Amino acid sequence: MTVEAHSMSQFNQPLSGNEMPRFAGQASMFRLPVQESAEGLDVAIVGVPLDIGTSNRNGTRYGPRQIRSESVLVRPYGMATRAAPFDSFQVADTGDVALNPYSLEKSIGIIEAHYDQLLEFDVRPVSLGGDHTIALPILRALARKHGPLGLVHVDAHADVNDEMFGEQITHGTIFRRAIEEGLVDPRRMVQIGLRATGYAADDFDWARNQGVQVVQAEECWHASLSPLMDEVRARLGADRPTYLSFDIDGLDPSVAPGTGTPEPGGLTGAQGLEIIRGCFGLDLIGCDLVEVSPPYDTTGNTALLAANLVFEMLCSLPGCVRR
DSSP, rough: OGGGGGGGGGGOOOOOOSSSTSSSSOOGGGGHHHHBBBBSSSSSEEOOOOOOTOOOOOOOHHHHHHHHHHHHGOOSSTHHHHHHHHTTEEEEEEEEEOOOTOHHHHHHHHHHHHHHHTTTTTTTEEEEEEGGGGGGHHHHHHHHHHHHEEEEEESSSSSOOOOTTSSSTTTHHHHHHHTTTTTTEEEEEEEEOOOOOOTTTTTHHHHHTTTOOEEEEEGGTTSSSHHHHHHHHHOSSSSSSSEEEEEEGOOTTTTOOOOOSSSSOBBBBBHHOOOOHHHHHEEEEEEEEEEEEEGGOTTTTHHHHHHHHHHHHTSSTTTBBBB
């Protein structure tokens, strides 16, 4: 749906902190209305509470609930960008995918089926993880609808392992599978924030050899990422479908400690904002924010930052009004 199609109707609005204290009321994402179906929506916020694809610290199954809880502090207007997403789109929290907590393979199928059903409507899904494994079934569903996608991938890790512990699908293999399956066009893919230690140069070079632009964290140190995002928009194109996948561990543990595989020397919170804001102008057909692990987020600051990053994703969707 377009903004014009809604011009004579009322969009859902977040419940104001001046009407109900922020510590009270229903803890939906951004205090928005909740509905099970995506019918009538432009943007569906979906929780995917999976953490059986992880290889280190778990706990991301609690991520969607905690991000929703911290999102009560996010207000409806972007002061820097002048973006007003809730005046631009009909948005609702469509709840969580009902996963099988005993089987990763079955959960992958459940996620795919859920998004296939969601995408029967003209809606852009914004997903709350959960570990990064969730991106693969989401990309499968989106590629069935839109064809091969461009991808902006923020992460400390390339997630292009061929296997982990003999498994083909885990949170560290998904983007190799996505490229192999033709879900993502590697010539329209950029990975930002990769860093730290690995097992061999191929950990990052495999993606480069497929045509992916790999921007290691060291290239981002002490710099604004606005020029990089100008390059990204030119590379990916404004009129072709693109997906944004943001692993919170792409940011430094000093600003996002609540995650399963933290790595030193990461991106700053401000650089995370620059990347997402720099996606405005791309044809974003969906986004995710993954790997928030509340058991390691003792202050709630990681989930709060995640909620703000999700708000910036809404602000960067095509057609978002600037005022």
